[in-house]
Amino acid sequence: MEGLDEGADDLEFLDGFCANPRCDQRLQHSTGPGRRAKYHDPACKRETERMFRRLQGRLRHFQSQVDMVERQLAAYTDVGEATGGEPGPSGEESVEARVAFARASALVETMDGDDSGERWAGELKRLVQALDPVLG
Numbered sequence: 333m334e335g336l337d338e339g340a341d342d343l344e345f346l347d348g349f350c351a352n353p354r355c356d357q358r359l360q361h362s363t364g365p366g367r368r369a370k371y372h373d374p375a376c377k378r379e380t381e382r383m384f385r386r387l388q389g390r391l392r393h394f395q396s397q398v399d400m401v402e403r404q405l406a407a408y409t410d411v412g413e414a415t416g417g418e419p420g421p422s423g424e425e426s427v428e429a430r431v432a433f434a435r436a437s438a439l440v441e442t443m444d445g446d447d448s449g450e451r452w453a454g455e456l457k458r459l460v461q462a463l464d465p466v467l468g
Contacts, residue, residue: 352380398438405431425465432462 343364350357350372357372371377409427436459 350376352376354379354383394438398435401434402431425462428462429465432459435459 343362345360345362348359348361348368349355350359351370355372355376357376359369359372361368371380405427409424432455436455
């Protein structure tokens, strides 16, 4: 049994924080075998899961709102905007720029802290392509 006692002395403890973004409880993780605790208690884990589901629902709602507004804007793309002979973006370019900006703004508001880099990159590329003829 002496072998077990010797291994216990080699353990180190590392400080960490609860994985719930709204919680700032400190955790101590041992460097020994086993899974590390992510949350300081089960109630905190349930709160995190509940908030995650709520935010996913809000994201789906706002994505449907963006889709609806895009369809509404698409209905107006056939209508030419009278620019009075001034050089500037065409009506279609202006609408595309507005849609791309709205999508990027919604993405920034709803995905703060999210790790979906491909989606961010795609939306930023779409925004740059839409704004280039307008601002270029």
